[in-house]
Amino acid sequence: MQKFKDIGLKLTPQRLAILDFLDGNTDHPSAEEIYRAVSVQFPTMSFATVYNTLDSLREKGHIIELTIDPAKKRFDPCTDMHHHLICTLCKRIQDVHIPFSLDLPEQVKGDFTLTGNHIEFYGICPACRSGHQS
Ligand code: ZN
Ligand code: MN
Numbered sequence: 001m002q003k004f005k006d007i008g009l010k011l012t013p014q015r016l017a018i019l020d021f022l023d024g025n026t027d028h029p030s031a032e033e034i035y036r037a038v039s040v041q042f043p044t045m046s047f048a049t050v051y052n053t054l055d056s057l058r059e060k061g062h063i064i065e066l067t068i069d070p071a072k073k074r075f076d077p078c079t080d081m082h083h084h085l086i087c088t089l090c091k092r093i094q095d096v097h098i099p100f101s102l103d104l105p106e107q108v109k110g111d112f113t114l115t116g117n118h119i120e121f122y123g124i125c126p127a128c129r130s131g132h133q134s
Contacts (some may be wrong), residue, residue, distance in 0.1 A: 009056050014038065018053050022063065022077045028084075028093040030072040040100045046072050068120060087125035094128060096121065 004019045011019075017038045022029075031035070035050045054075055057063040065073040068084060069091045083096035102117050103109075 004015050004057065004062050007056050007060055007062065009053065012049075013132050014042045017041050018050060020074065022057075025077055026095055028066060028068075028074040028076050030069075030074050031099040032072065036074070063083075066093070070129070081118075084123065084125060085121040087128055088122050089124055089128040091125075092125050094125075 002009075007015070007019070018034060021037050026097070028077070031054055034054070035045075035047050038050065039045055054063065054065075058065050058075075061079065062077070064076040064079055065123060066076055066084070068074060068086055071091070073121060074093060078095065080097075081099075083098070083100070084094070085094040085096050087094075092098050095120070100117075100119060102119075104112075104114065
């Protein structure tokens with residue numbers, strides 16, 4: 001929570017509830033999912049509040065916007081470099097916190113200084129494999 005303090009927006013109770021929901025969340029929720037979860041506590045909260053809070057958090061580098069799921073943007077409060085394992089059926093996204101030693105050949109890299117990488121692993125999650133997709 002402390003790391004989210006400087007979000008460049010007034011910290012209303014609604015916004016604090018959004019931050020609280022995101023803090024330590026490893027489900028990679030979409031804006032709609034965040035809205036649904038926080039609406040339980042704040043039924044009058046608008047979707048715009050969720051949207052502009054996420055936008056501000058992203059701008060400040062507190063969350064990462066994932067474009068893994070073509071259907072909807074997903075958000076990740078874990079900003080440490082990590083990779084993702086994605087279920088191609090239910091689009092569940094699981095963190096992969098294993099460092100991979102990757103480099104690019106000089107002729108590809110050119111004048112670029114590499115600062116990171118992001119690997120997407122694809123598969124079928126246990127729930128989908130057993131036919132119990134929620
Ligand atoms: Zn699945
Ligand atoms: Mn992640």
